[in-house]
Amino acid sequence: xxxxxDRFLPGPQPLSATAASILDGAxxxxxxxxxxxxxxxxxxxxAFETLERLPVESAxxxxxxxxxxxxxxxxxxxxxxxxxxxxRYTAGLHGHKEFKGYWRA
Amino acid sequence: MRDVIVxxxxxxxxxxxxxxxxxxxxxxxxxxxxxxSDPEREWSHDENTANNPATGIFRFGPGDRTQxxxxxxxxxxxxxxxxxxxxxxxxHYFGNSPRAMPDxxxxxxxLVPYYEWVEHTLPVQTAAMGTKEELFLRAATKLGLPTQTSxxxxxxxxxxxxxxxxxxxxxxxxxxxAKQLVYPLAKGCTFCGHCPxxxxxxxxxxxxxxxxxxxxxxxxxxxLTAERWAHGRAATLMPDAFAxxxxxxxxxxxxxxxxxxxxxxxxxxxxxxxxxAGPLETPRLWLNSGLPNPTDQVGRGLTDHYLDFVVxxxxxxxxxxxxxxxxxxxxxxxxxxxxxxxxxxxxxxxxLTDSNDPGRRVLGARLHRFLADVDKLMSIAVITDDDxxxxxxxxxxxxxxxxxxxPLARVELRGRTARTLANRDFLAARAAELLRAAGAKEVVRxxxxxxxxxxxxxxxxxxxxxxxxxxxxxxxxxxxxxSMLPNALGGPNPTLTTQAxxxxxxxxxxxxxxxxxxxxxxxxxxSSVEDTVTAAVMAAGL
Numbered sequence: 001x002x003x004x005x006d007r008f009l010p011g012p013q014p015l016s017a018t019a020a021s022i023l024d025g026a027x028x029x030x031x032x033x034x035x036x037x038x039x040x041x042x043x044x045x046x047a048f049e050t051l052e053r054l055p056v057e058s059a060x061x062x063x064x065x066x067x068x069x070x071x072x073x074x075x076x077x078x079x080x081x082x083x084x085x086x087x088r089y090t091a092g093l094h095g096h097k098e099f100k101g102y103w104r105a
Numbered sequence: 106m107r108d109v110i111v112x113x114x115x116x117x118x119x120x121x122x123x124x125x126x127x128x129x130x131x132x133x134x135x136x137x138x139x140x141x142s143d144p145e146r147e148w149s150h151d152e153n154t155a156n157n158p159a160t161g162i163f164r165f166g167p168g169d170r171t172q173x174x175x176x177x178x179x180x181x182x183x184x185x186x187x188x189x190x191x192x193x194x195x196x197h198y199f200g201n202s203p204r205a206m207p208d209x210x211x212x213x214x215x216l217v218p219y220y221e222w223v224e225h226t227l228p229v230q231t232a233a234m235g236t237k238e239e240l241f242l243r244a245a246t247k248l249g250l251p252t253q254t255s256x257x258x259x260x261x262x263x264x265x266x267x268x269x270x271x272x273x274x275x276x277x278x279x280x281x282x283a284k285q286l287v288y289p290l291a292k293g294c295t296f297c298g299h300c301p302x303x304x305x306x307x308x309x310x311x312x313x314x315x316x317x318x319x320x321x322x323x324x325x326x327x328x329l330t331a332e333r334w335a336h337g338r339a340a341t342l343m344p345d346a347f348a349x350x351x352x353x354x355x356x357x358x359x360x361x362x363x364x365x366x367x368x369x370x371x372x373x374x375x376x377x378x379x380x381x382a383g384p385l386e387t388p389r390l391w392l393n394s395g396l397p398n399p400t401d402q403v404g405r406g407l408t409d410h411y412l413d414f415v416v417x418x419x420x421x422x423x424x425x426x427x428x429x430x431x432x433x434x435x436x437x438x439x440x441x442x443x444x445x446x447x448x449x450x451x452x453x454x455x456x457l458t459d460s461n462d463p464g465r466r467v468l469g470a471r472l473h474r475f476l477a478d479v480d481k482l483m484s485i486a487v488i489t490d491d492d493x494x495x496x497x498x499x500x501x502x503x504x505x506x507x508x509x510x511x512p513l514a515r516v517e518l519r520g521r522t523a524r525t526l527a528n529r530d531f532l533a534a535r536a537a538e539l540l541r542a543a544g545a546k547e548v549v550r551x552x553x554x555x556x557x558x559x560x561x562x563x564x565x566x567x568x569x570x571x572x573x574x575x576x577x578x579x580x581x582x583x584x585x586x587x588s589m590l591p592n593a594l595g596g597p598n599p600t601l602t603t604q605a606x607x608x609x610x611x612x613x614x615x616x617x618x619x620x621x622x623x624x625x626x627x628x629x630x631x632s633s634v635e636d637t638v639t640a641a642v643m644a645a646g647l
Contacts, residue, residue: 067182079451095295099278105252
């Protein structure tokens with residue numbers, strides 16, 4: 001995840017660090033003094049909701065970044081060998097015995 | 106001076122290139138992304154290797170993947186799924202090639218011969234069935250939807266996709282044993298299930314006989330061998346060439362591009378220039394070039410089918426991850442369409458966690474439950490007939506730092522009409538009904554945040570270009586990608602319509618500026634899989 005974010009938009013500050021700062025900032029609003037990692041699952045969801053409710057005019061690209069974090073995490077998790085095993089997915093085959101013919105109404 | 110320079114080797118640019126090269130014109134085709142010399146070696150079925158937006162083979166970025174992808178200014182929650190490289194987004198597309206809703210296009214009947222020309226060239230064929238297609242179509246029938254048997258959409262109906270995927274022959278679709286899935290034992294679609302990861306199968310097939318008909322394997326090889334199969338003139342392909350400026354001076358047009366590997370900047374002149382860099386980069390290039398924009402319509406009116414995703418979990422095998430990713434659909438004139446989207450676990454997980462509404466996201470234990478077996482899912486993409494709104498647009502970013510190619514494209518999605526929202530709800534409800542009729546135990550509608558996968562109408566016909574694709578403001582300057590579509594086509598997937606219009610644009614260029622005669626309706630098209638093309642491709646070493 002860190003690699004993907006940092007490669008996605010290189011800059012003076014890695015995008016992963018920016019994402020972490022944004023999440024920690026939202027966490028502090030949910031539970032003063034806490035970082036995002038210290039929140040319960042319900043509180044983490046609350047932190048995301050706080051960020052996603054930011055008005056478009058002031059949030060700018062934060063909405064884009066935060067909106068994609070969960071999807072990207074899910075994508076990356078289920079493209080690992082463990083994720084593929086969990087999904088009972090046979091990866092990498094060049095074909096399947098699955099041709100049933102052509103549709104007739 | 107070239108006869109024609111085409112900017113962009115995605116869905117539309119290679120069509121213009123091939124058609125004009127076949128007429129003997131000197132055509133230069135520029136592509137910002139890389140060329141592929143050996144897809145069997147260069148590409149991968151692995152989702153992360155292929156589709157990671159930052160590092161994947163099919164990202165929107167330079168061919169040198171140690172460099173960052175190209176950025177856009179995206180001031181809202183959304184996901185842009187585009188590919189750079191020869192073939193563009195047809196590399197990862199599902200190959201679905203329906204015609205537009207007839208009522209959505211003025212002059213639809215005039216376009217039909219151009220549809221037929223492209224359908225023969227690619228070619229477009231009726232999709233073969235696997236388990237998921239049978240389930241989908243049986244359920245649709247149970248709901249009272251008849252089967253559409255013509256290519257023209259005439260009523261609310263279901264059908265196997267008309268898609269740009271070669272039908273299976275030989276061992277294809279009949280085995281999973283790699284040694285038996287080699288050309289010529291296997292021909293056409295092998296049911297591997299990897300359409301979004303690019304199609305390099307069957308192994309050892311000549312380039313123009315790969316199953317999925319991206320322009321990389323259809324129009325581009327024909328363009329590069331036009332002197333061999335058509336007595337034309339081979340087009341010149343220039344990959345890694347990011348166009349940064351288009352100029353118009355009297356009767357001369359010119360394009361300046363930057364080599365993304367060396368940084369070298371080059372300029373060539375041409376009698377005609379065709380922009381086909383896609384609906385985000387074409388308006389960016391126009392605005393960065395300082396070309397006229399007298400009515401302030403360049404970049405305005407973006408439509409994206411406001412895609413949604415409805416997923417059913419089944420107790421039985423559905424074969425969701427096998428076969429062509431999307432091989433069955435239902436069309437609802439006036440509303441839009443629904444179609445299967447049977448992707449591998451990574452993209453499936455991405456789709457299940459995306460929503461405008463945090464409460465709808467399938468997370469944690471529920472995500473594990475849904476993805477306990479990817480082949481017990483059926484996913485349906487909702488592709489909405491969405492309306493053109495001027496505030497949905499591409500401009501130049503004033504927020505982000507320009508890159509080596511100038512100010513970045515800023516993509517703003519600021520509203521939806523009540524009709525668009527109602528259409529989307531209607532289609533999502535039909536998708537959920539269909540999944541329940543198919544036997545789903547649990548159904549979720551995601552209400553996706555905008556996924557920009559079908560992007561159109563930012564250089565709209567009637568607003569920026571005329572019916573031939575030529576700019577109202579600058580003659581000899583044409584547009585031939587999804588950006589020139591006048592609207593969202595009523596919902597159907599846009600590539601075929603763009604390719605039909607690009608064919609017409611090529612014909613009009615030849616007639617108006619090179620003194621030629623039209624050919625569509627007068628000549629027979631040559632299919633990209635004909636033996637003459639295969640021989641030409643092999644002789645050229647492609």
